[in-house]
Amino acid sequence: MVILLGQSNRMASRDIAKQVRPLIGLNERQAAANLNYREKVYNKYREQGMGEVKARERADKAAIKYAGKQHRFRAETIVHTELAFAYNRGAHMGVAQGIADGLMGRCAMKWSTAGTNRVCSRCLALKDTIVGYTDESGVTLPPLHPRCRCAIIYDEVAAPRRIDNKPKPPKPESKPTSVINPLLIPATVPMITPVVPPNPKPNNKPETTNPSDNPQQSDRDEKIKSALQTKMAELKLKGEIIFPPPELDFSDFTFDVAHTQGDKHPHDVTEEEARKFITEAYFAIEKRGANSYNFWGKEGATYVQPNLKRIRTAFKAEEYAPPYHELIEVYENALGNLQK
Numbered sequence: 001m002v003i004l005l006g007q008s009n010r011m012a013s014r015d016i017a018k019q020v021r022p023l024i025g026l027n028e029r030q031a032a033a034n035l036n037y038r039e040k041v042y043n044k045y046r047e048q049g050m051g052e053v054k055a056r057e058r059a060d061k062a063a064i065k066y067a068g069k070q071h072r073f074r075a076e077t078i079v080h081t082e083l084a085f086a087y088n089r090g091a092h093m094g095v096a097q098g099i100a101d102g103l104m105g106r107c108a109m110k111w112s113t114a115g116t117n118r119v120c121s122r123c124l125a126l127k128d129t130i131v132g133y134t135d136e137s138g139v140t141l142p143p144l145h146p147r148c149r150c151a152i153i154y155d156e157v158a159a160p161r162r163i164d165n166k167p168k169p170p171k172p173e174s175k176p177t178s179v180i181n182p183l184l185i186p187a188t189v190p191m192i193t194p195v196v197p198p199n200p201k202p203n204n205k206p207e208t209t210n211p212s213d214n215p216q217q218s219d220r221d222e223k224i225k226s227a228l229q230t231k232m233a234e235l236k237l238k239g240e241i242i243f244p245p246p247e248l249d250f251s252d253f254t255f256d257v258a259h260t261q262g263d264k265h266p267h268d269v270t271e272e273e274a275r276k277f278i279t280e281a282y283f284a285i286e287k288r289g290a291n292s293y294n295f296w297g298k299e300g301a302t303y304v305q306p307n308l309k310r311i312r313t314a315f316k317a318e319e320y321a322p323p324y325h326e327l328i329e330v331y332e333n334a335l336g337n338l339q340k
């Protein structure tokens, strides 16, 4: 299997995705988006007075190019999600083996999200809750959905079951220690983490901390947010700054090709780019009335309507209205000042 081969060769998941690509097709939603796109391009050329055959040829060519981009996005989703399955099951088996060998005790299984506040609502609902214990079967493991980055923290709640006859050493009255699943998958750059089973030594200290629990981080976030909100008020822009931007599971959102690739800018933003603008956004602006989250970043902006599961529109940074360029600048300055 390609994913297994890739793992043993320590390939980046992006490279594995390249190998997986020829093996899969587009999903239904992507195929529909592609048809729409081809139609749009065809109509545009026809309106410009091009002949039927020539316009069809051009449209086919554009659609094939677009399919390549859709294909790449889908391959990455599949590989990322399959690796998340493998990591989490592997970690779970490692802990189970440690318990069976008497190296560690029964553990509570705590759900851990990828860190920041940018986590989808389903995963956020589980954040830091005990989803089960290691001696129970059928406990849900991540990933919960495509591109899920969650992991389980194994919290030892009982002493290891002793399996030899040696006299018991004096028991240090230590509180239960945590074993952090080291296999958290990073946010935007899915990379292979070497598969290391969780260290079963009882004095193991957590190696990583959840960034959202870090007071310095949240203090920094607050400063950036308030700088942005102040600028919004000054520029009389409507909406509320969400920083860090919300993490939505937008994998099954539809992409409104007609709106995004309208008559004015028929080729401007592809679906892949629109999705990238979300994952790489600096901040989001919530427009309550429109039930819309508008993601703004260095390269472009994407508006989504989570209640309709829809990506409404997207455009590149060169089309930003001047006040939004100012907002981006405020963000970059705030970040720069705080990093000094």
Ligand SMILES: [Zn+2]
Binding pocket: 113, 123, 142, 143, 144, 145, 148, 149, 150
């Ligand atoms: Zn998740």
